[in-house]
Amino acid sequence: xxxxxxxxxxxxxxxxxxxxxxxxxxxxxGLKLKSFFEEPKTVAGEIVEIDFLKHRVLVKPKEPS
Amino acid sequence: xxxxxxxxxxxxxxxxxxxxxxxxxxxxxGLKLKSFFEEPKTVAGEIVEIDFLKHRVLVKPKEPS
Numbered sequence: 001x002x003x004x005x006x007x008x009x010x011x012x013x014x015x016x017x018x019x020x021x022x023x024x025x026x027x028x029x030g031l032k033l034k035s036f037f038e039e040p041k042t043v044a045g046e047i048v049e050i051d052f053l054k055h056r057v058l059v060k061p062k063e064p065s
Numbered sequence: 066x067x068x069x070x071x072x073x074x075x076x077x078x079x080x081x082x083x084x085x086x087x088x089x090x091x092x093x094x095g096l097k098l099k100s101f102f103e104e105p106k107t108v109a110g111e112i113v114e115i116d117f118l119k120h121r122v123l124v125k126p127k128e129p130s
Contacts (some may be wrong), residue, residue, distance in 0.1 A: 002118065002120060021117065022117050022118050023115060023117060023118070024112075024114065024115040025114050026111070026112050026114065047091050047112055049090050049091065050122075051087070052068055052069050052086065052087050052088060053067065053087050053088070
């Protein structure tokens with residue numbers, strides 16, 4: 001299986017936001033993270049990098065538009 | 066393995082940009098796609114949705130900022 005872990009860069013460190021993520025939707029208000037085991041969660045962030053081998057998604061706080 | 070296929074939405078259809086993608090970096094000019102088997106390729110696009118179960122990333126053309 002290919003679920004991912006999503007990390008938010010915060011104060012120079014990476015904080016895990018959600019694991020077992022099966023899908024991410026990019027929305028105006030941020031990223032909607034969907035998981036097998038938790039309720040969907042929206043993070044006010046933008047994707048920085050996806051690593052499909054390490055199953056990691058790196059997110060930074062969303063810049064005001 | 067968890068490589069993904071990246072599709073660009075173009076004229077209402079989805080066009081495959083790259084397969085066996087192992088990583089995506091979000092850059093000011095677009096998305097840098099990295100694959101096992103091809104040279105990295107930068108697409109002037111933004112991520113719309115990632116589906117980790119279907120191993121699909123959907124991209125739309127980048128809006129001028």
